[in-house]
Amino acid sequence: MTGSAAERQAAGTPLLEVLDVRKSYGDRLVLDDVSLSVQPHDVICLIGSSGSGKSTLLRCLDLLEEIDDGVIRLDGREISDPLVDQREVRGRIGMVFQAYNLFPHLTILENCTLAPRRAHGVGRREAH
Structure with missing residues (x-):
C-alpha cells in the first residue's frame, strides 16, 4: 500500500465508494441513485x-458497464471517469460469476483467491 493510500485509510476514507450511481438500458432504469461505502476488510x-440490478452494479464496479451518472471511487480515486486506466482498475477488483465455473476440489476461499495468486503473484497470506 502506498503512503497516500495508507493515509486515506487511516483517515477513514472508504476503500470503495459508490455515490448516486444511475444506469439505464434504453428506457429501463436499472440502478437508481445507488450509494454504498466499503471499508477495508468489510464483507458485503x-x-x-x-433483474433487480445486482449484476449490473457489479459490472459497473468492474468497469464492464459504463454508468450514466454518479461517481465510483476506489481507494479515494475516481474510477468512473472514462479516461481511467481500466486494466489497472480491473487488476484490483474481481468477480466470481454466478455460473458455477469453480474448481470442486478447492474451498470457496481458495476459488476466490486463485486468480490474484496465479495472475498477479500475490502470496497466499495476502490473498486470504
Missing part, C-alpha cells in the same frame, strides 16, 4: 430478486 452481500 448484495441480495435482491432476479
Whole structure:
C-alpha cells in the first residue's frame, strides 16, 4: 500500500465508494441513485430478486458497464471517469460469476483467491 493510500485509510476514507450511481438500458432504469461505502476488510452481500440490478452494479464496479451518472471511487480515486486506466482498475477488483465455473476440489476461499495468486503473484497470506 502506498503512503497516500495508507493515509486515506487511516483517515477513514472508504476503500470503495459508490455515490448516486444511475444506469439505464434504453428506457429501463436499472440502478437508481445507488450509494454504498466499503471499508477495508468489510464483507458485503448484495441480495435482491432476479433483474433487480445486482449484476449490473457489479459490472459497473468492474468497469464492464459504463454508468450514466454518479461517481465510483476506489481507494479515494475516481474510477468512473472514462479516461481511467481500466486494466489497472480491473487488476484490483474481481468477480466470481454466478455460473458455477469453480474448481470442486478447492474451498470457496481458495476459488476466490486463485486468480490474484496465479495472475498477479500475490502470496497466499495476502490473498486470504
